[in-house]
Amino acid sequence: MSPSEQKILVAVVGVGLVGSELISQLLSIPKHISPFKLVALTSSTRSLYTGKDTPITDAWKSQLAASKAPADLKTLTTQLTQLVAEHERVALVDNTSSEEVAGLYPTWLKAGINVVTPNKKAFSGDAELFSQILGASAESGARWLNEATVGAGLPIIAPLKELLATGDKIIKIEGVFSGTMSYIFNNFSTGAPSGPSFSSVVAIAREKGYTEPHPADDLNGYDVARKLTILSRLISSGPAATALPALDSFLSVQTASLIPAALEGIPTGDEFLARLPEFDAEFDNLRVEASAEGKVLRFVGVVDVENGHVRAGLEKYSTDHPFATALGGSDNIVLFHTERYSPRPLIVQGAGAGAAVTAMGVLGDLLKLA
């Protein structure tokens, strides 16, 4: 069987919002044309491994619930490594936001297991982990694909790789990179001096599945800083030298947090949301101030390659600016200013968060392997 005819054996770690939707999209590809077989599932508590001959079916939820095997990534690594030794093509999909799971990518890649993920942690955290990922992938030839880490299902990483590989020069990438922040400010700041309370729109963004498991990870700007780090590292590891700083981690990005000091470090999302209304008046003041200037508030990110800086923060835009007029829902908008796309940038826009579009980005990466 040629590699292109061989089915890819898929192991899914993390079966939350995105993970469940990914499984459902993957299993909805008709079996006779599907390039995949789902062979392993791991939730935060349980695991299920069926092996290549009896792949997991639509009844995966009850199969996993009935499994007596605890979650155990060490055993999973052994099982998948064995499949690679039997000349199978294997992909592990990490749908968690876990640092622990992200820390295993070098091990998996070294073992020849391809890694596909919407989890930003490995590519935006410690520079050493990122360098181990590059090294492990180069050593074994196993691939890592992370389109859904920036703009969810929107094509951001793939076109950036193509611009770089074809020799275009990136001058600046700027935009609204957070689905949560987009939803919040599209609804909170419309140009009028009043409207819904800040805490109420944050709560709705969470209900809609846009936020990180802890919404503070969006409101502190770190989610945007992580996305900017991913893009910066991609540009820096491209063929052309750039003025961009070597980022030790997303913490090196100049980021303006929206979290009131008194709410720093609250351990759970529920507690955080319960206390947020105490600060609605402060956010109201920002909205009134912007409105008085004929502007709206938008949380934006910039990778300024030409001038060598990367930053994220809340800014004001006039009500006729595309960030004010073109965005709705959880839309992201990303403007690529390049040597070729100049003076008018290449623009990508659309839903930048939510289970369906994120899972689509992950499945699209799996299809790139196939």
Ligand SMILES: NC(=O)C1=CN([C@@H]2O[C@H](COP(=O)(O)OP(=O)(O)OC[C@H]3O[C@@H](n4cnc5c(N)ncnc54)[C@H](OP(=O)(O)O)[C@@H]3O)[C@@H](O)[C@H]2O)C=CC1
């Ligand atoms: N939602 C979105 O719109 C987008 C999400 N993403 C990214 O996708 C990833 C998943 O997000 P989402 O589905 O929304 O989040 P969820 O919280 O719904 O899902 C994460 C799942 O991972 C599980 N989990 C945590 N640690 C482990 C572990 N060690 N082993 C196995 N499972 C584990 C959690 O289980 P438990 O709940 O039991 O802890 C949970 O079910 C995140 O990295 C997020 O940043 C990216 C783009 C958009």
Ligand SMILES: N[C@@H](CC=O)C(=O)O
């Ligand atoms: N919480 C993130 C999800 C996608 O990365 C966002 O709101 O953009």
Ligand code: NA
């Ligand atoms: Na994307």
